[in-house]
Amino acid sequence: MKKVIVAAACTALALSARDVPVWFEKGVVAQVPSAGTANMPALAASGVTIVRMQEASATPAQVAAFTAAAHAAGLKALAPCVCPKTSGEDGLFVLTNLVPRWVGSPADGWVVSGADRLPLETWELARQAVKGLRPGLVLVAEGSRLGNQRSAFDADFPPPWNAALNDVLKARQPVSELERLWRLMRENRPERHRFLRGSPHWDPVPVAFAFALDGVPVLTAGQESGCDTVLPKLCALRAAEPAFTEGDLAWLENDSPEKVAAFVRTAPDGRRIVCVFNLRREALTLKVKLPAALADAPLLAERCAYADGAYVFAGAGYEIRAVAGAVRTSAERAARAAALAAAEMPRARDLELKDPVYKDLTNLTARAVPPYLRGAMMYQLFLRPFTPEGTLKAAEARLPFVKSLGTDILYLCPVATADRGSDPVYWSARQKQSRLGNPCNPYRIADYFGVDPEYGSEQDLKDFVATAHGLGMKVLFDVVYYHCGPNAVFLKDHPEWALRHADGSFQLGEWAFPRLDVKNPAVREYFFENMAWYLREFQCDGFRCDVGGMLPLWYREEAYRRNKAVKDDVVMLCEGSDPREQQVAFDLCYAFPMQVAIRDFLAGKGSATNLSVHCVQRESRFPKGYHWMRCFQNHDYANCAPGQKRWEETFGLALNDALLVTLFTLDGVPMVYNGQEIADTAPHSIWSNRFHGKWGIDWSRAFTPEGAHRLDLVRALSRLRHERPSLFDAPTEFLETPFPHEVYAFRRPLADGTEWLTAVNISEKDLIVTVPAGFHAFLAGPGATLDAVTGRLRLPPQSWMLGAFVLK
Secondary structure (H helix, E strand, O other): HHHHHHHHHHHHOOOOOOOOOHHHHHEEEEOOOOOHHHHHHHHHHOOOOOOEEOOOOOOOHHHHHHHHHHHHHHHEEEEEEEOOOOOOOHHHHHHHHHHHHHHHHHOEEEEEHHHHHHHHHHHHHHHHHHHHOOOEEEEEEEOOOOOOOHHHOOOOOOOHHHHHHHHHOOOOOOOHHHHHHHHHHHHHOOOOOOOOOOOOOOOHHHHHHHHHHHOOOEOOOOOHHOOOOHHHHHHHHHHHHHHHHEEEEEEEEEOOOOOEEEEEEEOOOEEEEEEEEOOOOOOOEEEEEEOOOOOOOOEEEEEEEEEEEEEEEEEEEEEEEEEOOOOOHHHHHHHHHHHHHHHHHHHHHHHOOOOOOOOOOHHHHHHOHHHHHHHOOEEEEHHHOOOOOOOHHHHEEEEEEEEOOOEEEEEEOEEEEEEEOHHHHHHHHHHHHHHHOOOOOOOOEEEEEEEEEOOOHHHHHHHHHHHHHHOOEEEEEEOOOOOOOOOOOOOOOHHHEEEOOOOOOOOOOOOOOOOOOOOOHHHHHHHHHHHHHHHHOOOOEEEOOOHHOHHHHHHHHHHHHHHHHHHOOOOEEEEEOHHHHHHHOEEEEEEEHHHHHHHHOOOOOOOOHHHHHHHHHHHOOEEEEEOOOEEOOOOOOOOOOOOOOOHHHHHHHHHHHHHHHHHHHOOEEEEEEEEEOOOOOOEOOOOOOOEEEEOOHHEEEEHHHHHHHHHHHHHHHHHHHOOOOOOOOHOEOOOOOOOOOOOEEEEEEEOOOEEEEEEEOOOOOOOEOOOOOOOOOEEEEOOOOOHHHHHOOOOOOOOEEEEEEOOO
């Protein structure tokens, strides 16, 4: 019964990391034995602001005396608290023993040892119990359980960090292991998740390292004596620079990742500070990939000199130096301000919130598109399954391979910062069915102006785009403006930006995420600015608009006008297929009629007429020159529930080959989903990454006969598109065959005088049909033959033929 009460009480709790008192978030902690209270004035003079009682347990009288001494020195006090190792009445113990002690004590906060032994709901209920009586009480968990800071604790004190740092300092592990652990600790946790960070060594360098990282620095008992010279400087720097208490952290590449840690801290006002630490006791000279030019003088340095772009260390040391130039306001704050200001402009106020009326659509013509779409092949790159690391840098290294396929356009799945909320109320049905436990859905976004640290940094994204451009590929970013995450960064200041019910709760969309109010001019301007930021800052070439068809048409058309003003040849791809889309808003739309036709006949619903009759009828209702993006695999179709097989495995190599040939020889732009080029059969999931499930492309498949065959086929088909660009919009004629339910066939006469024939047998029968004479086999499936003189075409089960008629 108590567990039910606990669970019910927690349903109303907040989803993101708690707000904490400023004194704690910006503080410096020193561990002090209860007998060492005489040292507190000296600690305060050095810049320490919080003292933690060293003993594992203490009586109420000892805690009171310790706290009184701390307060007399102007310090805050954290007291120790130990939960029982085993107890059948654990919730009752916390509520009847610990909570009264917290409320009745003068201590400013408590460090709870063994917190992970009790259910999280117990601590959430305890927090609720003290909320009204001690609203500013700080609770720190000695552990790092996911969800600790949702509504129970203010910070975690994770044991693995000091152990890993100790191994690095003793050269048992490379420094890069700390970066990996940092990412692991930060991953999949709410925004502003806090850690207490310390150093197992008394040397000034690892202590300074703890101060420069995110979180709250903590000194072990007596450690201040080993760094008494530098401690006041570190405390003063932390107090003076918001980058260390409120800012983001991004790791930087350097020449010696096994010995050196380099990262940049960015304050909310945009000021950036580069921190470089040599954590080994040896002289080093190295270069760091810096975000920009540095200021002339360091803020703090020890045994390090920076000159001519190189850091020269005389031994273990560090340098902390600001980036030169004017402060640049952070993108998110700038966009919010710009959105609110622009919302008051006549252009925003006077935008007619009414869809335009287009009459007689079939007699209209789609607008012109950028010329490079003709003859282009698109490739969807989903970072999570694309490499084991799942990062932009790892993907960037494989872009030459992607280009070798014949890729012209990269469609990159969302890289914006995903919402970390763990409340399943805001998880889609598929997310729950995945059973992977990953709260981070790339299509449920918390910060539209951030790059998710799972994938890398802003600089990594810029480098990715630059490398793609250098290889001759365009890059489309995936944007999601129909809904957002429940912890989106703007909702705290602007709760009205999300649609809500009368009781204030979110109006949830089809996937259980809060819907955005695009009728609010500030919301529109915010997302228009988001796209402009991507175009200007990252030089992307356009956008794939997630569920774009679910946004109002007037909004979609205005978005195109705004984007075109920034980049004249911007390309807009809509995940939707409204016949009105391509009058203004979009260049390409998903060929859903074709996708549904293929999906259904593969599932045994209908037959080849799904494509040859029904799909043709549906597409004929669209305006002339309507341009399709054609695919039959993407992150949605490849998304597997546990134990589910991919289409590649279920339907076999030959039929999947046939479907690829189909979409490459129809009009529009063909798209290959990452892994299709090697006939990948490994399960994929939107929620699987290097921390959850670890599903991804099995690249060893490329070295199998099936994978090598598929690579050759994709490259041959992309060459065909490049050599025959009029395949983009030439007419298509479906042919009648004696087996309409088993075979579909179509011909494409091109402006260059050539003609192309595609025929596919989706059945398990060996069939012979007659096609117009004169076609020669250009590419053929297993056992398929074509007699150019008689037009006799043999199609074994699930085989195919691509024929060419070339005038001599």
